[in-house]
Amino acid sequence: MTDELELLDGTLRAIFAKHCDRSARLAAGRGFPRELWTVLERAGLTTLGGDGAGPAELVVLARAVGRAAAPVPLVETAGLAAWLVAEAGVEQPDGITTCAVxxxxxxxxxxxxxxxxxxxxxxxxxxWGRDGDHVVALVDGGTLVVLPTPQRVRPGANLGGEPRDALEFDGAAASAVADSPIGTDALRARGAVLRAAAMAGAMESALELSLAYAGEREQFGKPISSFQAVQQHLVAIAEETLCAGMAVRLAVAAAPEQEVFAVAAAKNTAGCAAAVVTKRAHQVHGAIGVTDEHALPWFTTRLWAWQDEFGTTREWAALLGRGVVADGGAGLWPRLSASVGAGEDR
Structure with a gap:
């Protein structure tokens, strides 16, 4: 990680450590955390994707959001909406600007x-459609539209409790309409990489919680981390967390001709890793890991939800499979070795 990326990561860690504790997450269930959002705005983080930041910076941002289980649409605003409006030559509106997926x-x-x-x-x-001031969407494959959030909102949520709302428009005046050089496939790909990065961050927190609990919880007079079965769970969580993070790094570093394959690998790897991490982490924690009093569900429920956003694990696996078959037997190793080389250069 470069010095600039480390500085960004440190800034995000400091903000979330101060403004995104357990009480803040619980309060977010009753209303949008305006104080946290204001801090992120003042730090210039909500417009990051429109201020020249590339995928590497946005992955750091998404990973921090996942690591903190931050109850804000920072990825959607900074990573997607700001990027879309900047590429279309449209000014990002003030306030919370979310992005239709x-x-x-x-x-x-x-x-x-x-x-x-x-x-x-x-x-x-x-x-976060209910909380946004504006929403950015792509229509007809390549037209960008910016709309004020309507009064007619049908609230919904994913498994992690994050708002996922239906927004109904009836002759609403658009704030901006422009041709977009970014199509729906590119939006889906970027969303998939950022979700995979957030998942990697959430897995890091699940690993930290599991290690801490296994070291504190005693059975038969000694920490449960001393038992081989528990150690196997912890090792599996660590392995899958590392794999998910590495797959995201490779996707960011991939050459243009490898990008679709690398994105598919990242989202598929993160989805498969999440299935292992959530199962093993809950096995380490036992009953306490499913209670409202414990932090673990903040991360595992998001992992379950994020597995299916911007394409399911199975959908991305199918894309990978079609690519491998199309390459033929002789094409598999060059594709894999090119991805590995890109990651090493990065």
């Missing part, structure tokens, strides 16, 4: 209305 049931349409544009339809599973 491109749900298959979305039916938003924009039409010319005099000198402006109006939008009608529904955006589904929008992260």
């Amino acid at each position: 491109g749900h298959p049931d979305d039916d938003l349409r924009v039409v010319r209305d005099g000198d402006g544009w109006t939008a009608t339809g529904t955006l589904h599973r929008v992260p």
Whole structure:
């Protein structure tokens, strides 16, 4: 990690350590954590993706969000919305700007209305849609639209308790409409990498919690970390956490011709790792690990939810499989070795 990335990571760790403790997470279930968001805004982190930051910086940001189980749409605002509007030459609006994730049931349409544009339809599973001031979406594959959040919101949530809302528009005036050089496939790919990075961060916290608990909890007069069965769980959690993080690093460092394959590998690896980490971490903790009083569910429930966002583990595995088959037997090693080389250069 470069000095700049270490500085960014340290800044995020310090902010979340101070403003994202257990009480702040619990309070987020009753209302949006404005104080935390204000701190992130003042630090310039909510516009990071539009201020020239590349995938490496945004991965650090997403990993920190996952590591802290931060109840804010920082990834959606800084990593996706800011990036989309900047690439389209549109100014990012003030306030909380979330990003529609491109749900298959979305039916938003924009039409010319005099000198402006109006939008009608529904955006589904929008992260923090109820709390946003604006939402950025791609329609018809390559048109960027920026809309104020409507009054008609159907609240929803993922398994981690994060808002995933349906936003209904009926002739709403668009703040901006522009041709986008970023298509829906590219949005999905970037979203997948950032979710995989957040998952890697959440796994780091699950590992830390498991190590701490295994060292403190005693059975038969000694810490349970001294038992081979528990040690096997801890080793498995550490291995999968490392694999997920490495896959994300390779995706960031991949050459353009390798990018789709590397993204698929990262999201698939993170999804498979999450299945192991959540199971083993809960086995280490036993009953206390599923209680509201313990921190572990903040991370494991998010891991279960994030497995399916921006493409499921199975969907990305299928893409990997089709790519390998298309390459043929002679093409597999060159593809793998090119990915490894890119990671080493990084």
